[in-house]
Amino acid sequence: MKISDLLLSVLVSSALAAADPALPLVKSNQLRRLINKSSLRARVRELHGIAMRNGGHRAAGSPGSVETMEWIENQIPTNYYNVERQYFEFSIPINSCSMTVNGTQPGFDFCFGSLGQHINTTITAPLALVPNLGCEASDYTGFAGKIAFIRSGSTCDHKLQFNLSVAAGAIGIVSASIPDDTLNARRDIDLNTRRDLSLDDPDLPNVGVVYTSGPNAQAVLEMLENGDQPTTIDIQVEWEYTYTANVFATTKGGNQSSIITVGAHMDGVKGGPGINDNGSGTIAQIEVAKALSNFSVKNAIRFCWWGGEEQGLRGSRHYTTQLSAAEKSKIVMNLNFDMIASPNYRYGVLPGDDPLVPPRNPSTGSAEIKQHFLDFFAKTGRNAVLADLVPSSDHWPFLDVGIPVGGIFMGAGGLKSEEEVTLFGGQAGVPYDSCYHKACDDKQNVNYQAFMTGAKAMADAVATYGRSIKDFPFPRPAAV
Structure with a gap:
């Protein structure tokens, strides 16, 4: 990542020793086994407590947002990761x-x-x-x-x-x-x-x-x-002018010229604690990042906690627009995890290659990421559907600059269909998350079956691409 006055980036930890090269190379099944429900529950209680201490929410720029950033940073093992904040202002x-x-x-x-x-x-x-x-x-x-x-x-x-x-x-x-x-x-x-x-x-x-x-x-x-x-x-x-930040944790090990970015927005709306939206993605990244520190990687992994998503993808857009051409060329893909514990869930896979949503800067590789997640659900005996690729989460700014994307989205305020009930259970005609952007998006608003599956899907993708990108179209052709 480019560190400059323009980027307003603050280095929290960069001079520590690199990750132990003697660690075993990451494998999906081994990484997934380290993700457990009790840890997810503990993080949910902690994040809910942050919101409750700060007026019931964690909106960007608020005291709850600041405490959320500090909480994330305190979870990350700094002998394995470089941890950074990238500050930005928006109106x-x-x-x-x-x-x-x-x-x-x-x-x-x-x-x-x-x-x-x-x-x-x-x-x-x-x-x-x-x-x-x-x-x-x-x-x-x-x-x-x-x-x-x-x-x-x-x-x-x-x-x-x-x-x-x-x-x-x-x-x-x-x-x-x-x-x-x-x-x-x-x-x-x-x-x-x-x-x-x-x-x-x-x-x-x-x-x-x-x-x-x-x-x-x-x-x-x-x-x-x-x-x-x-x-x-x-x-x-x-x-209204707001000052906030993104938080990054990048592995010290792995090829720093082939970086897998994994993202989830850490802010919520002022209307509630934001535990499913998007405390679920935030927590899953913490747990996967901690588990990954037991392994080595061939390709660097950068976990990104975005600020200002609820105000129009401000953090991820700031990050992608500040990337130089050289920095952008080092990013293999972006994996996005938004709302992965929806109570009336469906397992939705982001189709980054959706032909009905022409990206403003076409990329290659999104189809491969989509297929990876579909294969994960199939191999683990679960159904999956393609989610709509709408520009309402942090994958979109990466598509805008030609970086392939994929990820998981389990549903917000839309209504679950009869067909989806057949595939996933739950209630037809009821929102995937009836507490979407509401005060009731609290520690009770979590489906732990879906949450565990989403976190393990993240771990599988991190392990797979952290281990090898042999068949992935990277490096990308230079933009015309």
Whole structure:
């Protein structure tokens, strides 16, 4: 990792002796055997205690976040790892919004005064329904001077829809996620996804946007069945500045020019302790990192605890954008573990090669990582499904810079299907995690069967790629 004033990186430990070369080379079955439920339970109690001592949460920049970082660092054996913090500052728009449609005020999720700029704005115009999927310029005929109601989660992303609507003359946007809408069959993009696509992107248009979902979105859609509706959107923006950090633990042993990054965000939302989201990934990384110190590796492993994920992947995006070309070329892959103890879980594998989500910087190797995790579940007698590859977790900034990704995601606020109940048990029509972003995401909000499986899946990948990347496409071709 590049250490510079720009990166604001603080070295916690770097001058200690390298890991003992006499240690046995890591093997998956041996590493997995060192992961145990009692240790996971102990770490859950400790992390929950941190949140409870700090106002009930561990949000980025808060005292709970600072104590979480210190707690992580104290767990890591510094004779085996170089432990570092990478500080960064970011701003969050705090928006005050209202939306009135034909004299009524339907609820909504959040808004932005102006994409990428967050300018205060008031828009009064007819609200009109975008036909079809909103993925073609022809879908926006006649939208000049109107507010476009766009169904999200179709076969194209928000950026394309937003740019097409503004190019056609729309002066505002209502982006709606309606799970039962047949035009929205591909995926129900969650709030983090929409937040990510709306932050700090110079290619997004300068227009006010309101996001709505579920029954609120359905109510507006039903109003639009009677034609365009007179609408006023008012958005006022204030800014909150936050200072936080990422934490890294990189093995002293192993080839430092072929680094496997393993990531989980350590922050939560202000609404709760964040034990499943993402204390589960945070804890699993601690336990796998400690277990790995009993072995040697051929390829360096860098465990990354990201800060500011809940505010738009701030930590992982800061890390990847600060990498020089030489540093980036040393990273073999990124493995991401977000929410791996969901109470009503499904074993979801991230498909980094998803052809329906064209990465902005195509990479090679994601298909191999996906297959590795599918094979792990199959070999251990478990079912698995492919999770949606949405830009709502810390794998996405790595895809943006051409680094292959993969990982595990066991579900957030989406509803479990009947087919998934057949594969994994649990309850159909109920969220994977009913406490997602809530105060009840506490020490009771953990499925330890899923948690153990997720932690062992992490250990298997770390051991496999720490031991050998012989058949993996690395080094990558130089970017064109």
